[in-house]
């Protein structure tokens with residue numbers, strides 16, 4: 001009798017070296033596969049991100065209970081105050097070419113800036129630095145950027161004192177959407193609202209959007225069913241999921257949670273520093289394996305290495 005191992009060999013995450021070999025082995029060839037994209041979109045958990053991804057006055061009217069997706073048993077009931085900060089309806093139209101930019105060190109010296117900036121819609125994670133020294137590698141165009149409430153707390157003193165440094169810092173993102181998970185963890189709601197008021201009071205061209213916890217929860221379920229075993233997905237994977245449901249063509253850059261680059265040399269964790277994440281790091285390689293499957297099936301394109 002054949003053991004189960006013959007049918008389902010024990011799953012093992014490839015080593016960093018094996019991943020490099022696999023990526024190099026496949027080379028640059030890539031072909032979009034509409035069937036793969038349609039298949040992704042046919043999964044109920046996936047969709048409908050365009051309408052679901054943010055809380056709006058339409059999908060979260062007064063009295064609606066928003067269950068925090070990162071906590072058990074906490075909810076927020078939409079009231080006059082929170083309702084007034086939500087956008088009316090979904091601000092996104094169906095999109096053509098989207099670039100999702102992770103913060104991986106693989107972007108350093110990639111010269112991918114022009115490629116990225118050529119996309120119709122560019123999404124970035126966690127208010128990354130877009131200063132001159134990185135321009136060639138990561139570009140500077142931004143249509144949507146995520147901001148974690150913890151960044152507001154740590155980098156901008158919770159906006160309890162000066163808001164100027166925050167508002168000035170955001171100028172790098174032009175008139176994009178700032179997407180905050182305000183209803184994921186309870187302590188994140190207040191700083192998110194403070195960020196909203198800092199932005200709105202400064203008459204900037206930015207638009208604050210709050211992530212819809214139902215959307216984040218659905219995306220979590222979707223990837224869990226596909227073998228990503230993390231307490232929480234990385235920010236980047238949320239954005240990839242949003243892009244896949246909304247864009248004709250998705251290319252992802254800066255997703256490479258490994259210790260070596262394609263040349264076998266050590267690589268930093270971020271394109272701007274080498275501060276490793278805490279307890280959630282272990283999920284990123286699993287996430288990459290899933291992205292790589294989608295790359296191979298033509299559903300999205302994973303760009304690693306140089307863009308020249």
Ligand code: CDP
Nearest residue numbers: 102103104125126234235236255256257269
């Ligand atoms: O806050 P988090 O650790 O999720 O993200 P980050 O370090 O600011 O990077 C943004 C995103 O880029 C992550 O959520 C990952 O999806 C991706 N990333 C990656 O794939 N490989 C890296 N070495 C670093 C980030």
